[in-house]
Amino acid sequence: MDSQQVMHPQRPVGIIGYGSYVPMYRLPSTEVARVWHGGGKGPIREKAVAGLDEDTATISIEAARNALARAEIDPAEIRAVWVGSESHPYAVKPTSTIVAEAIGTTPYHLAADLEFACKAGTEALQAAIGLVGSGMAEYALAIGADTAQGRPGDALEYTASSGGTAFIVGPADEALATLSGSLSYVTDTPDFWRRAYQHYPSHGGRFTGEPAYFHHIQAAAEGILAGLQARPEDFAYAIFHQPNVKFPQRVARRLGFTQEQLEPGLLSNVIGNTYAGAAITGFSATLDVAQPGERILVVSFGSGAGSDAFVWEVTEALAERRSKAPLVSDYIRRRVEIDYALYARYRHKLLVK
Amino acid sequence: MSGKVAHDWRLKGQRYRLEGEECPHCRVKIFPPRDICPECHKPAKEPYRLSGRGEVYTYSTVNNAPGGFEEYTPYTVALVKLEEGPMITAQLTDVTPENVKIGMPVEMVTRKLRAQGDEGTIIYGYKFRPVLQA
C-alpha cells in the first residue's frame, strides 16, 4: 500500500476535549427474544434505550458539553459544529444548529449534519481535522450520535441502540491525544439502507458481513498500518465499529490484535450498537483509561459502505482533563432495566392515534 | 415565522443555556430574565449563565398533562432552588416519580419539552435530573 493514501493535516492536530452520553434505560436481549423468538438469548446482553424526551440532538448536546468541559475553551472559539447521525430529529432542519445554540458556540461557525450510516461521526471527525489542520480554524466540534431503530422482530432490534460522543479538535500542542494520521476507504456496497419516508432500515442479510463490514475495516486498518509503518503490537488499544460483539473480535483477530487491546473500548455487549456513536464511544471509553505515550487505533464502519481509520497518541494532558467530565463507565453504571412493553412506548412503536 | 414559533425562538437563550441576568447593583442572580432586579428594583440587564446545579424545593406529579405533554405522563414538575439563588419551575427527567425527594441534588440537562404535532417544530429546553454519580 502506498503511504500517500494516509492523510496528514498541514499542521499537527489532536483531540483537545472529548465526551460521551449514553441514556440510562437498558433493554436486555432476552426481552427481544421472549417477544419475537419464543425465548432464548440474543447477540448481546443488553442495549441502551433513549427516554421519551431524548433524541440525537439531546444526546449530542450532553456529549458536547462534556467535551467542552474537558477542552476548557470558550465555545465562541469553535468554528464548526458537525453532527453525524442516521437519526436526525428533523428531515429538514439541521441538528447541528440546535446543538450549537445549546452549548453557546453560535453564531460565527460552520454547522452541518452528516450522513453515512454508522460512520457519519468519524466523517465529521475527518472534516474537523481538515478544518483545523489547514489553519482555517483553531477548534472544530465533531459529533456522532444516534437513536437507532430496528424493525420490530428483525435481528437488528437486539442491538440498535442510542448514544453518542463528541470531540473538539484543536492544535496538537493543546491536545490530550495527537493525530498520527488518518485514512478513509469507501466503495458503493448496498449492505444496509433506508429509503426516504421509511421508518425502519432494510439490510442485505448475510451480505452485510464479508463484503461490507470485514472488507472495509480490514482494508482501512491494513492501509493505515502500512502507511504509518506500524504493527498491531505498537498499539495499546484498538477500537473497531461494533454492531455486535463477534464482528469486532473477529476483525481484530484477523488483523493481529488481541482481546486485551479491544477490552476497554468494546462496549456493544452492555450498550448495543449506537451506530454513528459506536466506534467513537468505544474510543472515548478507551481515552478514559489510556496513559501518556500509548497509541490507539480507531476504525469505524458505515454501511453503504466505508471505513475511517485514525491513529492517535495519548499526551500528558489526558489524565488531568479526563476528570472534568463523566466517564463512559459512569453512564453505563447508571442503568434502569426496562421490559419490551416500556421499550415499545419509549421508542414510539405503539400507535396511539 | 408564525407567532408561536417566533415566541419559542426568542426564548432560546434561557431555555437552551439557562441564561438569566445579574443585578449590577446588588449582584442578585435573576431567572428568568426580567430586566428589573426583584430585590433592589433597579434595572438589571447583564446576562448571566447559571450553572444548572440545584436541589428540589417542592414537587408534584402530573398525571393529566396539558396539550403537547400527554406523551410524557406521569411526570414530575419541581420547583428547583438553583445554587446561585433563583427558583425555577421545571420538569424532572430520568427519575420515577416515587424516587423524587425534597432536597434531592439535581442538574440541568437539555431535553425535548414537546413537539407541535407531527408537522410542527420540536421544542427543546431545560429539565433537571438527579446529579450523575461519578
Ligand SMILES: [Zn+2]
Ligand atoms: Zn439588585
